Amino acid sequence: MKIFDVAANREADRVTVEKQGITYYELMERAGNEVFLWLKRNFPDKETLFHVICGQGNNGGDGLVVARLLYESKYRVVLDILEDAGKPTPDFTANLKRINKEGIKYNNKQIDTYGDGKLVVVDAIFGIGLSREPQGMVKEMIEKINHSNAYVVSIDVPSGVFMDRKTEFAVKSDAVLTFQQPKLSFYLADNYKYIKHVEILDIGLDKDFIHSVETNFYLTDHLAAHKRYRPVDVFTHKGKQGHALLIGGSYGKIGAVCLSAKAALISGCGLVTAYLPKCGYTIIQSVFPEAMAITDGEEHITHINFDFEPKAIGIGPGLGQHPETQKAFHDFLNRYKHQLVIDADGLNILSYNKEWLGLLPEDAILTPHPKELERLMGSWSDGFDKIEKMIAFSKKHNVVLVAKDARTQVVYKDYVYINASGNAALATGGSGDVLTGIITGMLAQGYDAVDAAVFGVYLHGLTADIAVPETGMQAFTASMILDYIGKAYHKIEADHP
Template identity: 65%
Template sequence: MKIFDTKNIREADKTTITAQQITSYELMERAATEAFLWIKKHFADKETTFHVFCGRGNNGGDGLVIARLLHNDHYAVKVDIIEEAGSPTPDFELALKHLQESGININTDIAYPYEKGKLIYIDALFGIGLNRELPEAVKTVVEKINRSEAYVISIDTPSGLFMDKPTEVAVKSDYVLTFQFPKLAFFLPGNCEFVNKIAVLDIGLDKDFIANTPTHFYYIDRKEIGTRYRPVKPHAHKGTQGHALIIGGSYGKIGAVCLSAKAALKAGCGLVTTYLPKCGYEVMQGYFPEAMALTDGDTHIQKISFDFEPKAIGIGPGIGQHPETQEAILNFLKLQTKPLVIDADALNILAQNKDWLQYLPEHSILTPHPKELERLMGSWHDDFDKLSKMKAFSMEHKLILVAKDAHTMIVSGESVYVNSTGNAALATGGSGDCLTGIITGLLAQGYNPVDAAIFGVYLHGLTADVAIAETSMQAFTASDILQYLGKAYITIENECRQK
């Protein structure tokens, strides 16, 4: 799914109005109706009370239409129009006229029934066009919303959230009902307190405009992932599914390479060989009998040498930073021509020796967490600066970055892909080792590097989404990623069949 900036979204609206021969108010009604239907589906209890906070622009107009539809459907509704929140637009005025005709009370101090879990605040103060700090009077309303115990639904975007610069004050939403496109700002780490969950509502914007308008940002949802999935062919055997090599491990860190190797095989490749120090040989053979094992060094890898040609190589999990290991990695990199998957201490070694980046094969995949990313490319001022630096780093070194975070982003040159799966259950040791194995296993099967990174991150996150229906976030471990990989695949396959 494409992620458009504010300019393109406005152009999409204008094109739709012209192409479909409708008015801007009719488009507003359409969008607000979709939001109303979502709200009605998820809050069917007619004892629920809705308090709608409206600005005076078009986002406030959306709120007024939603309030009218809720009122007409016999929900208890109160509407507050915040005078300091923008200047009235013609569509806002028309929405206000229709609301007044419905008989609903506006800006009254009447008490409404309150029962915890049955009070919903609807935030429609400002939309995506906000480009200045909130007026003090509006900040007071935002603070009231944020201090309340009500469930908060924001329309299109949390009010106060900037689309193209850092945000300090905004509504903290439980759910954002956004129209047609997800917004990049929703997924930036600095905005996590403002956006909990999102629903992207299709409001029928012009399909040709969407298809033909370029963007560098994409949201990887279940529809998008279906175009990248490569089912196993009926005549497949282990020789056609690819051979993955996982290089890693050191004394005390053999578990990392065990997890990574098993993840590679469970991701679907046909064969897995591990390359690890001798202290890990018996551990690997006992933990994961399906893997073959090559060894070097007693407690850490001292050189990397093997006499076969794997389809894909992942390096780094648990490998440590011993000087002999660093020298082994340098010599190994100088001989490589195929894309690698690089993680953990292999990334930290590269960060200490940035001139070694020149030896990485084009389209190699680096999977840093935030601190590893900072060591690799330096610090950043804010999330927007971070994005610019990631794209520049990817282009300069012709690499793919998998920037792990709550919303992992895959950066390939100018293109940025935002993952939609996963939850806080993945915040556990060994999770990254599993991701390295999954991506390596996909590369071994013949996925191109960009697709391997995108599909691997999606699949990895989906294991946690599937799992929390059966276990808690707190009890989830990296080994559970391996346990739920099969169910994650089944989920993807079922969604593909339903298309």
């Protein structure tokens, strides 16, 4: 799904109004109605008290529509209009006239504490056009919202969150109901404290325009993942499914390469070989009998030599950073120029020897967590700066970056793909090793580097989304990701649009 900037969102509104022969007022009614229907589905109890807080711009106008529809449906409604929150727009003013006509009273300016768990605050103060920090009475109201015990729903964007720069102060939303296309700010680590959940509401903006818009930013949702998915040919065999080689492991860290190797096979490739030190031979043959094994060195890898041509290689999980291992890694990079995934200690070794980045094969996939990424390319000031630096790094070194986070970002040159699947259950040891195996397995099956990274990350996250209702968040482990890969594939196959 395309991620729009402010200009594209506004142009989508303009084109829709023009091509559908409607007014901006009617489009506002349509947007407010979609929010109302979401609230009605999620809070059917008529004892729920909705406190709708509006600015005076078009976002506030959306809020007025919501307040009116809730009132007409016999819900308990308290309405506030913040006069310090922008100048009244024409469509806001028109909707305010309808509020007055209905006799809906407003400007209570207190966050009600009615009932236990029965208060929902609807935040409609600021939208995507915010250009300055909240001040005065508006800031005070946002502080009241953030210190209330209410469930907070923001219309389109949490008030105070900027679309193009770091946010310092904003409404902390439980749910953001955004219109038609996702916004980049929602998926940046700086803003996690303001956004727990995002719902994208279809308000009928012009589909042809949306299709025609050029953007470098995409959200990998279920539809996007399904488009990249390559079903298994009914006449295939293990030779056609590709041979993956996983290189890693050292004394005390053999589990990492075991997880990666097993993930590669379960992701669908036909053959897997693990290259590991001799201390891991019995382990991998015991816990993963489907794997072939090549050993080198006693407790760490000292040389990397093999006499076959794997379709893809993943290197780094549990590898260690022994000087002999580092030299072996350097010699390997000098020779190998095919499909490659680098993770964990492989990334750390590169960060200590940045000149080796020039040895990487084109479109190599690097899968750093935040600290590993910082060691590779330096620090960043905020999420927007981080993306700019990743784009520059990817272009300079011709690599695909998989920046692991709560919302993992796959960056390839000028393009950024933000993953929508997954949850905090994946914040567990070994999760990244499994991801390395999955992506390597995708490459071995014939996916190109970007598809392997984007689809592999989505599949990895989807396992946790499926599992957590059964396992719970805390009890989920990296090994369970392997158990749920099959179910994730089933969901992608069964639920395709």
